[in-house]
Amino acid sequence: MYDITSVEEFKKLNPFIIVGCGGGGEKFANFEGVKSVGFVDDSIKKQGMQFCDNVISSSLTELIGKTDAKSIAIMLPIGAEGAALKYAVQAIDNGLNVITSFRSLSLSENASLLKFAKSKGVVIKEISSRLDVINKIFGTAPSQCTEVLPKITYKPKAPxxxxxxxxxxxxxxxxxxxxxxxxxxxxxxxxxxxxxxxxxxxxxxxxxxxxxxxxxxxxxxxxxxxxxxxxxxxxxxxxxxxxxxxxxxxxxxxxxxxxxxxxxxxxxxxxxxxxxxxxxxxxxxxxxxxxxxxxxxxxxxxxxxxxxxxxxxxxxxxxxxxxxxxxxxxxxxxxxxxxxxxxxxxxxxx
The missing domain is CATH 3.40.50.300 (P-loop containing nucleotide triphosphate hydrolases)
Structure with missing residues (x-):
């Protein structure tokens, strides 16, 4: 019910503000038929830089006021669930639809967010990891994506x-x-x-x-x-x-x-x-x-x-x-x- 499984569903929610200026944000912006009108990122190093023909902003609220966006797409990495939840609430409160990747924010674990979106009359959906396809082929699949750890990088001091x-x-x-x-x-x-x-x-x-x-x-x-x-x-x-x-x-x-x-x-x-x-x-x-x-x-x-x-x-x-x-x-x-x-x-x- 809350899964999105086709590009056609994205097109109906155009245009988008995209939250997260990394690989996921770029990938979403490059979907055929998707129109992006702004980008937001919490990283001070990224703010003010060009990204996918837009200048990265520090404020979602400011972009909502300056653009004709109907929706936001939250494309944040695992480990940034707090930021994802913050942006989802801001968007819903301002009457925007929300699309989130399964890495950014699990809707199955945020029932209150679903209720909030319904009360505001907006769409909130999660980009499916398409485990239904695996289930169709093999007759079994995990109930949800099993990728859960933050993508840290660490080089030990010891050999x-x-x-x-x-x-x-x-x-x-x-x-x-x-x-x-x-x-x-x-x-x-x-x-x-x-x-x-x-x-x-x-x-x-x-x-x-x-x-x-x-x-x-x-x-x-x-x-x-x-x-x-x-x-x-x-x-x-x-x-x-x-x-x-x-x-x-x-x-x-x-x-x-x-x-x-x-x-x-x-x-x-x-x-x-x-x-x-x-x-x-x-x-x-x-x-x-x-x-x-x-x-x-x-x-x-x-x-x-x-x-x-x-x-x-x-x-x-x-x-x-x-x-x-x-x-x-x-x-x-x-x-x-x-x-x-x-x-x-x-x-x-x-």
């Missing part, structure tokens, strides 16, 4: 090591945990972030299932967690456990999750885990994973952690070093100290 891998179940959680423990034994104040619900073992500082989040929230969750740990612990080094793989052939579904964790970690160095002769995964291999990681982020793979569970001849480790020109270790059998020394040397903690 960050991302522990990735060529597949699922190849040793990422074990490697992250053992590296953290070995770092502590060497006298470093190490922080360990696990992105798995099973990451409960010491020395993990925090763990959560990254796969339960919208992929749009994963990077923010990682950056927010690192910021929290730095404020609480002031670590010398941070280890972040990855999930799945960027390149695994047999199970493509979590690959976007792996990329989001890598991006969120903003890592200085990377360890790639690999399980030779994996019995139930289909890794493309170490060379594919290294190329993918270093293409996605400006970071460097500095070592290989091998899960030797399905290898009979443990001397095979030397073959990996010769092939990839990187230190390769059996993390569970004495290799952690050597790998950590490589990391410490690379990130400059000596």
């Amino acid at each position: 960050v090591v991302f522990v990735g891998g060529t597949s699922q179940e190849c040793g990422k959680r074990t490697t992250t945990r053992i590296l953290g423990k070995t770092a502590q034994e060497k006298g470093l104040n190490a922080a360990v972030i696990s992105t798995d619900e099973m990451g409960l073992e010491s020395p993990a500082d925090l763990n959560f299932r990254a796969g339960s989040l919208s992929v749009m929230d994963v990077a923010a969750a990682i950056m927010g967690t690192m910021k929290y740990i730095e404020e609480e612990k002031n670590p010398d080094i941070i280890f972040v456990e990855g999930q799945s793989s960027l390149t695994e052939d047999g199970n493509p579904h979590p690959r976007g999750l792996s990329a989001a964790i890598l991006i969120g970690s903003r890592s200085d160095a990377v360890v790639v885990c690999h399980r030779p002769n994996h019995p139930f995964r289909e890794p493309r291999g170490i060379d594919y994973e290294i190329k993918a990681i270093e293409a996605v982020e400006p970071t460097k793979v500095v070592g290989i952690s091998l899960n030797m569970r399905n290898v009979s001849d443990k001397k095979d480790i030397l073959k990996y070093e010769e092939r990839y020109k990187l230190p390769a270790v059996d993390i569970k059998n004495g290799g952690a100290s050597r790998l950590l020394d490589v990391i410490i040397d690379y990130v400059g903690l000596n």
Whole structure:
């Protein structure tokens, strides 16, 4: 009832004042047939600047008086719900219709706003995330959009090591945990972030299932967690456990999750885990994973952690070093100290 699902519905509400001068505001202004007559943004840095052939204003009330706008479109990011609510109330009070993105303001959670709009005889609608289309295709869908976290950007002061891998179940959680423990034994104040619900073992500082989040929230969750740990612990080094793989052939579904964790970690160095002769995964291999990681982020793979569970001849480790020109270790059998020394040397903690 309160969803808007077509450009034709926008056209009937022309012309618009658009609140939010970022990607969402620009996208809305570029809808075919939509007429924009003004822009508002709370950012002092943006006010007075040109945006989509208009000058950004600081006052919605002022623009309402100066233009022939019939509606406002609120295109603010997640985390700005307070500002979105303020502008919606101002617009309704002045007799304007309101269109809001699902990121800006959830109408299902603001029943009083719906009543206020009805009392003023104006239209208030939310741009649908079109989960109805997913439900039509699959017969099921979330009840609402699951993207909920503010899009923060944070680069830790401490060096960050991302522990990735060529597949699922190849040793990422074990490697992250053992590296953290070995770092502590060497006298470093190490922080360990696990992105798995099973990451409960010491020395993990925090763990959560990254796969339960919208992929749009994963990077923010990682950056927010690192910021929290730095404020609480002031670590010398941070280890972040990855999930799945960027390149695994047999199970493509979590690959976007792996990329989001890598991006969120903003890592200085990377360890790639690999399980030779994996019995139930289909890794493309170490060379594919290294190329993918270093293409996605400006970071460097500095070592290989091998899960030797399905290898009979443990001397095979030397073959990996010769092939990839990187230190390769059996993390569970004495290799952690050597790998950590490589990391410490690379990130400059000596």
